[in-house]
Amino acid sequence: MKLKIAYSPCPNDTFVFDAWAHGRVPGAPRLDVTFADIDVTNGWAEGGADDHDVLKVSYAVLPWILDEYALLPCGGALGRGCGPLVLTREEGTGAELAGKTVAVPSERSTAYLLFRLWAAETVPGGVGNVVVMPFHEIMPAVRDGKVDAGLVIHEARFTYQSYGLHSLADMGEHWEATTGLPIPLGAIVARRSLGEETLRLLAESARTSVRMAWDDPTASRPYVLEHAQEMDPKVADQHIGLYVNEFTADLGEHGYAAVRGLLTRAAAEGLVPPLGPDALSFP
Numbered sequence: 001m002k003l004k005i006a007y008s009p010c011p012n013d014t015f016v017f018d019a020w021a022h023g024r025v026p027g028a029p030r031l032d033v034t035f036a037d038i039d040v041t042n043g044w045a046e047g048g049a050d051d052h053d054v055l056k057v058s059y060a061v062l063p064w065i066l067d068e069y070a071l072l073p074c075g076g077a078l079g080r081g082c083g084p085l086v087l088t089r090e091e092g093t094g095a096e097l098a099g100k101t102v103a104v105p106s107e108r109s110t111a112y113l114l115f116r117l118w119a120a121e122t123v124p125g126g127v128g129n130v131v132v133m134p135f136h137e138i139m140p141a142v143r144d145g146k147v148d149a150g151l152v153i154h155e156a157r158f159t160y161q162s163y164g165l166h167s168l169a170d171m172g173e174h175w176e177a178t179t180g181l182p183i184p185l186g187a188i189v190a191r192r193s194l195g196e197e198t199l200r201l202l203a204e205s206a207r208t209s210v211r212m213a214w215d216d217p218t219a220s221r222p223y224v225l226e227h228a229q230e231m232d233p234k235v236a237d238q239h240i241g242l243y244v245n246e247f248t249a250d251l252g253e254h255g256y257a258a259v260r261g262l263l264t265r266a267a268a269e270g271l272v273p274p275l276g277p278d279a280l281s282f283p
Contacts, residue, residue: 003194003202006034006041007056009227010154011236012077012243013186018220020209028205029198035227037135038186039106045069045189046108053191054202058109059184059259063272066279068192070199071259073282075188075206078247078255083172083183084111085157086118087142087165088149094122094169100148103133103141110185111153113266114171120269122169139163153185157242158235181258182247196283203282210249256280 007013021031034052036044042061044052048068055069062071086094086102097119104112107130119127127149133141138150143163151171152160160167172183190202213220228236247255259280267274 001029001198002032003029003053004032004034004051005054006036006044006052007188008038008041008186009035009229010243011224011228011231011239012248013056014224014227015213015217015220015240015244016075016206016210016248018209018223019212020205022223024212024219025205025208027201028208029201039109042106042108053194055189056186057189058106058111059187059262060110060113060266060272061108062187062189062259062279063263063267063275064108065189066275069189070192070282071280072188072190072199072203072206073251073255074203074210074249076184076248076251077186077243078182078184078251078258079242079245080176080182081172082157082185082242083170083175084114084151084153085160085170086115086149086168087139087152087156087160087163088168089142089145089165091166092168094118095124097123097127097149097168098125099128101129101131102127103131103138103147103150105133105135105138105151105153107132109153110183110262111151111171113262113271114175114183115151116269116271117265118169118171118174121174139165154243155231155235155239158238175262179258179261181261182254184255184259184262185243187259199283207249210244213244 041055045065142150266272
């Protein structure tokens with residue numbers, strides 16, 4: 001069996017899937033890997049016409065795709081202290097974003113949902129324009145005054161100060177302070193049409209791949225750095241440390257509570273369709 005999978009070139013994904021992608025997970029299906037940014041895989045999943053069997057997507061896109069895809073209980077990214085940041089040229093409180101332009105990497109992302117939930121409580125009357133911009137263009141656009149603020153994710157937590165920018169607010173801190181739950185970021189989903197037996201095999205393969213990466217972190221090093229887009233190795237290590245944790249091995253009670261909590265709150269704000277009672281269940 002050979003399955004088509006798409007995930008990002010980010011260090012957390014290459015770290016997680018290294019053993020599986022290179023045939024070192026006993027009994028796991030062989031993988032045909034495509035690298036794609038998560039906004040691309042979100043679109044593939046939502047469009048329904050893509051031929052990938054397994055995809056890394058944003059938790060925010062789940063309400064649109066769970067009829068066709070099942071959420072795997074492992075392999076994804078949740079965590080604490082790893083939320084998206086709102087960056088500006090000057091320090092502030094958030095209220096000054098009223099009526100202003102904010103660049104975001106996607107409107108189908110967990111980061112965007114967290115931002116909208118934060119802005120609903122913090123920005124009087126809401127922000128003005130939201131513009132979607134490729135992730136790597138956001139910090140330069142804020143620095144150069146093309147937008148008033150930018151919503152950034154991942155390694156930008158470690159690099160934004162080099163652009164002379166300030167962190168106006170941490171979406172993760174806001175989420176954790178108001179819910180006590182970890183932040184749901186990226187999910188692994190697989191086509192329900194693969195059948196329950198294969199879905200369970202996929203979950204066990206992903207879980208084993210994670211544990212093998214932890215057991216021997218040096219084994220994944222070449223794969224991680226090959227695809228890290230010239231990222232400093234120390235930043236890549238920080239990235240992995242933030243986004244690969246116990247929730248990657250198994251969502252568990254708190255992980256599932258975080259996912260349902262985010263999507264329930266977002267549905268209440270009219271940002272996503274409501275989830276059915278069994279939408280997150282796994283065979």
